[in-house]
Amino acid sequence: MKKLFRRRSLHLCLINTGGCNGCDVEVLSCLAPRYDLEQYGIYFHNNPREADIIVISGPVTLQWKEKIKELYDKIPEPKIVIALGACALSGGVFKEGHTCGGIKDIIPIDAKVPGCPPKPSEIIEAILKVAPKLIAERER
Ligand code: SF4
Numbered sequence: 001m002k003k004l005f006r007r008r009s010l011h012l013c014l015i016n017t018g019g020c021n022g023c024d025v026e027v028l029s030c031l032a033p034r035y036d037l038e039q040y041g042i043y044f045h046n047n048p049r050e051a052d053i054i055v056i057s058g059p060v061t062l063q064w065k066e067k068i069k070e071l072y073d074k075i076p077e078p079k080i081v082i083a084l085g086a087c088a089l090s091g092g093v094f095k096e097g098h099t100c101g102g103i104k105d106i107i108p109i110d111a112k113v114p115g116c117p118p119k120p121s122e123i124i125e126a127i128l129k130v131a132p133k134l135i136a137e138r139e140r
Pocket of ligand 1: 019020021023024058059084085086087088115116
């Protein structure tokens with residue numbers, strides 16, 4: 001598995017579209033020595049224009065609706081979008097507020113990680129599940 005990922009390193013970009021930051025803290029934990037996401041050649045690089053994997057946390061607030069569509073279009077192909085946490089999936093605890101619900105109704109997503117917040121191990125599992133598809137598309 002590590003061999004496959006180390007052939008081509010991937011860049012991960014985290015975008016919070018209005019959440020509480022609980023999910024973001026768990027993503028940062030993935031980079032700590034205990035989980036060490038970088039061992040798979042996956043690096044945190046917060047520039048959407050250079051990203052391969054986009055992790056979206058939080059519900060989509062009204063202000064983010066158009067902005068996230070624009071950002072999505074600027075991210076080069078091939079790209080993978082992961083919806084992280086209950087808020088990104090359905091609006092979660094912010095559903096009744098000034099939000100448009102989850103990200104899946106706004107841009108296409110490739111993987112879902114449920115939870116409030118999801119565990120780092122679940123986040124890494126989701127990334128490793130979809131990343132081979134991305135690497136295969138890149139090599140085509
Ligand atoms: S899913 Fe939970 S932890 Fe994540 S942004 Fe929403 S409220 Fe916060």
